[in-house]
Amino acid sequence: SAGTMTEPPPPNRAGRASALWRRLAQAHPGFGNPARFFGADQISDSRWVIFTVTTTGAEFIEQLSKLTNSEPGLGGLVTLKDSSWLLTLTIFHQPEVIGQPSGTYLWWGYSLYPERTGDFIKKPMNACTGAEILEETLRHLRFDQLLDRVMADSICVPCDLPYVNNIWLPRRSTDRPPVVPQGATNLGLIGQYVELPREIAFTIEYSARGAWEAIRLLLKRGPAPPPVYQGQDDPKALLATLRVFLGL
Numbered sequence: 667s668a669g670t671m672t673e674p675p676p677p678n679r680a681g682r683a684s685a686l687w688r689r690l691a692q693a694h695p696g697f698g699n700p701a702r703f704f705g706a707d708q709i710s711d712s713r714w715v716i717f718t719v720t721t722t723g724a725e726f727i728e729q730l731s732k733l734t735n736s737e738p739g740l741g742g743l744v745t746l747k748d749s750s751w752l753l754t755l756t757i758f759h760q761p762e763v764i765g766q767p768s769g770t771y772l773w774w775g776y777s778l779y780p781e782r783t784g785d786f787i788k789k790p791m792n793a794c795t796g797a798e799i800l801e802e803t804l805r806h807l808r809f810d811q812l813l814d815r816v817m818a819d820s821i822c823v824p825c826d827l828p829y830v831n832n833i834w835l836p837r838r839s840t841d842r843p844p845v846v847p848q849g850a851t852n853l854g855l856i857g858q859y860v861e862l863p864r865e866i867a868f869t870i871e872y873s874a875r876g877a878w879e880a881i882r883l884l885l886k887r888g889p890a891p892p893p894v895y896q897g898q899d900d901p902k903a904l905l906a907t908l909r910v911f912l913g914l
């Protein structure tokens with residue numbers, strides 16, 4: 667659910683898609699264990715709050731580029747590792763979206779521990795307005811002198827995602843159903859919660875591969891998807907990783 671500059675995100679309603687999965691799993695074995703991912707007790711481990719900032723002033727992006735010594739779109743994610751919420755910021759290459767007017771800038775951030783109390787705004791992030799999240803971010807960056815200008819020039823829209831990280835929660839191999847559950851002849855399951863051995867979830871590739879598999883298995887048509895790339899067996903990737911670890 668999304669909030670505004672002056673309102674925190676409203677509480678989320680239970681999702682219809684997970685309710686459908688629960689109904690299927692209750693009625694048939696082999697449809698996995700949705701409670702492992704969508705149980706109410708999982709939320710504190712799976713919640714993120716993300717926020718998108720649209721600003722008509724260049725000062726924030728200029729200051730951050732100076733601080734990180736990287737142009738918008740060229741630096742990596744910037745994690746404020748001492749922030750209780752564990753804030754991370756991304757400064758996109760501008761313009762980021764089609765039709766973005768010149769002189770308008772867009773950046774984005776997220777937090778992995780939004781239920782913790784903020785360091786400057788003494789509330790959990792999921793209870794914060796966009797303005798409060800922006801202020802917490804600016805104060806962590808020690809951009810206090812920019813605060814009034816950035817606040818006046820910016821719209822920060824927070825969005826509460828209570829389940830987003832559940833894809834990565836510890837699980838058993840039977841917690842996610844296969845693309846075609848045993849015995850099914852006219853039903854394929856797609857998306858991030860099907861079991862695709864060795865593939866990495868939370869990616870577009872994961873959903874594309876699942877859909878490809880579903881078509882191939884149910885319609886018995888078309889080639890199999892290519893084998894899943896295994897970076898740990900790729901000498902080039904291993905060398906590149908080593909370079910990063912050694913700071914070369």
Ligand SMILES: Cc1cc2nc3c(=O)[nH]c(=O)nc-3n(C[C@H](O)[C@H](O)[C@H](O)COP(=O)(O)OP(=O)(O)OC[C@H]3O[C@@H](n4cnc5c(N)ncnc54)[C@H](O)[C@@H]3O)c2cc1C
Pocket residue numbers: 682683716830856857858868869870871873
């Ligand atoms: C913050 C964030 C950052 C990400 N970053 C990356 C990244 O950098 N790289 C990457 O590869 N992946 C990334 N992902 C993951 C990627 O976005 C998803 O894995 C991917 O979009 C899932 O695709 P999908 O088609 O399975 O589902 P979705 O994109 O969720 O599409 C499902 C669609 O079904 C619709 N729908 C739901 N219920 C119904 C209904 N009852 N009737 C009709 N329609 C319905 C929804 O509205 C939606 O449009 C990110 C995800 C998030 C949240």
